Amino acid sequence: MIGTRRRVALLGAISLLLTLAVAASASAGPAKNGGTLVIGLTAGEPDVLDPTLARTFSGREVFLTFCEKLYDLNAKAQIVPQLASALPTLSKDKLTVTIPLRKGIRFNDGTPFNAAAVVKTLQRDQTLKGSTRASEISPIDSVSASGTSKVVIHLKAPYSPLTAQFADRAGMIMSPAQLDKLGDKFGTNPVCVGPFNFDNRVAGDSITLVKSSFYYGKKDVHLDKIVFKVENDAAAAAAALKAGDLQALDGIDSTQLPGIRADKALRVIKQTSLGYQGITLNLGNKNGLLKGYSNVGTPIAANENLRKAFEMAIDRKTMNKVVFGGTVLPGCTPLSPSSVWYDPSVKCTPYNPTQAKKLVQASGVSNPTVHLMVPTGTVALRQAQFMQAEEQAVGIKVVIDSTDFVTALSKADAGTYDTFQIGWSGRVDPDGNIFQFVNTLGSQNDSGYTNPRLDLILNNARKAATQKARQTLYRAAQKIILADRPLIYLYHPVTRAGLSAKLTGVRMYPDTLTRVAFAAYK
Amino acid sequence: MGGFLLRKAGAALIVLVVASMLVFLGVRAIPGDPAIALGAENRDPAVLAAIRHKYLLDRPLPVQYAHWIWLALHGDLGVDQRQLPVAHTIVTRIPITLEIALLSLLVSILVGIPAGVIAAVRRGRPEDYVATAGALVGLSVPHFWLGLLFIIWFAVDLHWLPASGYVTIHHPIANLEHMVMPAIVLGTGFAAVLMRQMRSSMLNSLGADYVRTARAKGLSEWSVVGRHAFRNSLITITTLLGLQLGALISGVVITETIFGIAGFGRLTIDAVNQRDYALIQGVVLVTAAGYVLVNLLVDVVYSLLNPRIRVS
Numbered sequence: 001m002i003g004t005r006r007r008v009a010l011l012g013a014i015s016l017l018l019t020l021a022v023a024a025s026a027s028a029g030p031a032k033n034g035g036t037l038v039i040g041l042t043a044g045e046p047d048v049l050d051p052t053l054a055r056t057f058s059g060r061e062v063f064l065t066f067c068e069k070l071y072d073l074n075a076k077a078q079i080v081p082q083l084a085s086a087l088p089t090l091s092k093d094k095l096t097v098t099i100p101l102r103k104g105i106r107f108n109d110g111t112p113f114n115a116a117a118v119v120k121t122l123q124r125d126q127t128l129k130g131s132t133r134a135s136e137i138s139p140i141d142s143v144s145a146s147g148t149s150k151v152v153i154h155l156k157a158p159y160s161p162l163t164a165q166f167a168d169r170a171g172m173i174m175s176p177a178q179l180d181k182l183g184d185k186f187g188t189n190p191v192c193v194g195p196f197n198f199d200n201r202v203a204g205d206s207i208t209l210v211k212s213s214f215y216y217g218k219k220d221v222h223l224d225k226i227v228f229k230v231e232n233d234a235a236a237a238a239a240a241l242k243a244g245d246l247q248a249l250d251g252i253d254s255t256q257l258p259g260i261r262a263d264k265a266l267r268v269i270k271q272t273s274l275g276y277q278g279i280t281l282n283l284g285n286k287n288g289l290l291k292g293y294s295n296v297g298t299p300i301a302a303n304e305n306l307r308k309a310f311e312m313a314i315d316r317k318t319m320n321k322v323v324f325g326g327t328v329l330p331g332c333t334p335l336s337p338s339s340v341w342y343d344p345s346v347k348c349t350p351y352n353p354t355q356a357k358k359l360v361q362a363s364g365v366s367n368p369t370v371h372l373m374v375p376t377g378t379v380a381l382r383q384a385q386f387m388q389a390e391e392q393a394v395g396i397k398v399v400i401d402s403t404d405f406v407t408a409l410s411k412a413d414a415g416t417y418d419t420f421q422i423g424w425s426g427r428v429d430p431d432g433n434i435f436q437f438v439n440t441l442g443s444q445n446d447s448g449y450t451n452p453r454l455d456l457i458l459n460n461a462r463k464a465a466t467q468k469a470r471q472t473l474y475r476a477a478q479k480i481i482l483a484d485r486p487l488i489y490l491y492h493p494v495t496r497a498g499l500s501a502k503l504t505g506v507r508m509y510p511d512t513l514t515r516v517a518f519a520a521y522k
Numbered sequence: 523m524g525g526f527l528l529r530k531a532g533a534a535l536i537v538l539v540v541a542s543m544l545v546f547l548g549v550r551a552i553p554g555d556p557a558i559a560l561g562a563e564n565r566d567p568a569v570l571a572a573i574r575h576k577y578l579l580d581r582p583l584p585v586q587y588a589h590w591i592w593l594a595l596h597g598d599l600g601v602d603q604r605q606l607p608v609a610h611t612i613v614t615r616i617p618i619t620l621e622i623a624l625l626s627l628l629v630s631i632l633v634g635i636p637a638g639v640i641a642a643v644r645r646g647r648p649e650d651y652v653a654t655a656g657a658l659v660g661l662s663v664p665h666f667w668l669g670l671l672f673i674i675w676f677a678v679d680l681h682w683l684p685a686s687g688y689v690t691i692h693h694p695i696a697n698l699e700h701m702v703m704p705a706i707v708l709g710t711g712f713a714a715v716l717m718r719q720m721r722s723s724m725l726n727s728l729g730a731d732y733v734r735t736a737r738a739k740g741l742s743e744w745s746v747v748g749r750h751a752f753r754n755s756l757i758t759i760t761t762l763l764g765l766q767l768g769a770l771i772s773g774v775v776i777t778e779t780i781f782g783i784a785g786f787g788r789l790t791i792d793a794v795n796q797r798d799y800a801l802i803q804g805v806v807l808v809t810a811a812g813y814v815l816v817n818l819l820v821d822v823v824y825s826l827l828n829p830r831i832r833v834s
Binding site for chain 1: 553554555556558559560561562563564565566567568569572573575576602603604605606611614666669670673674677678681684685686687779780781782784788789792795796797
């Protein structure tokens with residue numbers, strides 16, 4: 001009897017140990033080398049794969065795998081060196097920026113990476129016809145190489161956002177040999193420094209990259225191939241992930257999230273964006289973008305009380321629950337909490353429908369009507385309908401104008417709208433989230449907003465050299481914006497990516513780009 | 523016959539020229555500035571101006587049209603926003619869509635025609651009701667819904683078939699695995715149309731004097747239905763097949779989107795959404811040319827089936 005009990009106990013202990021060992025190996029598992037990763041792109045198809053010309057958000061995700069930059073972000077949205085060997089140094093007059101470079105690395109065609117290559121890329125960004133980077137680095141006067149591992153940049157005026165620009169496409173360095181070979185057709189067969197190399201592209205469908213044999217960190221690269229697949233339908237994309245056709249999906253619609261969470265073969269990672277979603281109010285855009293601004297005269301443009309009431313009527317927390325299933329982060333500022341520049345001392349206008357009603361009455365406008373232009377889409381419409389109900393409760397009639405996205409952008413630029421439900425994907429530097437939208441000379445100032453004091457503050461913020469000084473200036477700027485309301489910020493998106501449970505090493509930083517270059521199968 | 527073909531070809535050419543003008547003007551009538559669409563996140567005025575200049579959008583319309591037609595006649599349809607040649611993209615995508623369209627046509631024919639014949643021959647009987655009800659379902663069910671349902675059942679739950687993508691014909695088994703669901707989804711609607719048309723045509727034929735005469739002569743029912751009524755019913759079906767092939771090619775858009783297939787239909791809708799003028803013009807012109815060609819072929823086949831058409 002005792003012998004049998006001992007035997008049973010021993011068997012039980014062995015099975016328990018075996019079970020624990022199997023579970024441990026399944027969850028921890030060392031990264032294996034090899035394999036192909038197919039990842040779905042949900043934010044639209046990348047445009048041309050040329051860093052000088054590229055304009056799309058999804059293109060940035062693809063570039064991460066094959067085109068490294070002078071600088072990059074880390075998980076805390078801090079700028080860190082990538083092809084540079086250290087952060088840039090600034091001269092005393094703040095007009096000379098020196099960037100030290102990594103040594104001994106090569107482009108994916110074997111060409112040596114050096115200061116001359118960086119100079120060639122930056123000069124191309126400045127001068128190529130149609131360069132999308134030219135405005136981003138417009139304060140640069142000249143660029144030169146100091147030896148093989150240092151780049152010296154002379155500025156026309158101090159410009160603190162420059163390092164942040166080099167953490168995006170303006171900092172992507174292209175192979176000079178490939179530039180000489182292809183010229184403005186570089187995007188058809190791009191070559192940079194990167195863990196992967198461009199292999200081929202099927203228009204409207206996929207972009208394939210293969211592991212690079214030249215990459216300086218190739219011991220950390222495990223996959224053989226990455227295929228980016230364009231996914232236009234959220235439900236079909238989620239089904240493809242569940243079926244295993246995709247091993248990663250860079251964005252999950254809130255309606256598909258429960259199904260993906262319930263699937264044990266999948267996992268979800270999430271990240272609050274640097275960007276925002278909100279309402280742009282047409283205050284002064286009568287004649288079109290950058291064609292001179294004067295108040296458009298609509299009730300909401302002419303009346304400060306009405307604008308305040310409009311914002312006070314919106315319950316952001318309830319909107320999050322009802323419209324988004326609790327999947328976004330309510331907010332009222334242009335800077336997201338995931339940004340190092342986020343300032344909690346900037347206070348929001350509280351939800352207060354009682355006060356909003358009083359403000360509507362005090363405005364002197366009887367039965368105010370506001371047209372809200374909304375890009376077509378189920379979620380956008382749902383959000384608009386929620387706001388319509390909220391505004392109705394305080395006495396503001398909202399008419400929803402559901403408009404195709406490109407048409408809506410055109411109308412916004414032309415100034416033929418009242419209010420526009422639109423967002424911004426967000427940038428590392430606060431200048432990227434603010435200047436172009438509210439500065440009088442801002443290239444996306446669809447509001448037609450002009451405030452000389454704010455212009456001065458934003459221009460000074462570009463010149464200020466220390467984070468503390470810039471933080472103070474952006475605090476003042478946000479207070480002005482929140483008071484005048486050319487934009488009403490509603491929330492910060494939280495991007496969720498779906499991954500196969502067998503995949504490890506996939507990261508998402510506050511730019512919400514899914515980083516798969518160093519992923520591996522367990 | 524030669525004169526008939528020349529007349530038909532001449533008419534087709536005129537239709538194509540008019541179609542090219544309508545395409546050109548129609549694309550420019552789409553609301554929204556294409557430069558803004560192509561600019562994506564960047565709306566710097568200098569960048570937008572450069573985009574307009576690159577795609578000749580800042581030139582007068584006749585200049586734009588003449589430039590486009592001149593290049594098109596040389597087989598050059600320009601480059602899209604990815605800087606990829608439009609002509610090459612279209613040429614690589616057409617076979618994929620044709621494959622889906624032809625497979626779905628095959629599914630429609632294999633299901634719709636026999637169902638229509640059986641429904642007509644067994645009129646008023648259970649087989650007729652089942653076929654008619656099936657046709658109603660096939661006509662009513664939207665493609666995107668059916669497609670998603672198939673993906674959930676056969677790909678996600680059962681793992682029998684892939685959920686998305688396309689494999690070339692060089693790997694026939696894998697190619698068929700990827701085509702089965704799209705072909706059935708797309709073929710369902712047209713099978714229903716074919717079934718109803720076949721049933722109607724067969725009923726007309728079965729009630730005609732020549733069929734009564736054939737029966738009176740003592741021919742077997744199989745011979746009456748198969749050799750006489752069925753053959754005459756095919757004339758209407760042939761016309762329908764020609765028209766529907768064009769409709770299938772346009773209907774394939776939703777199927778290609780749901781199943782993630784890089785076909786011609788999906789290319790068209792993406793081009794419109796992105797306001798990629800070069801691509802829109804290219805795909806619409808090729809579609810118009812395809813439609814004209816198919817209808818020309820239908821006219822020729824029709825005249826072969828019924829020689830009286832040629833003479834008149």
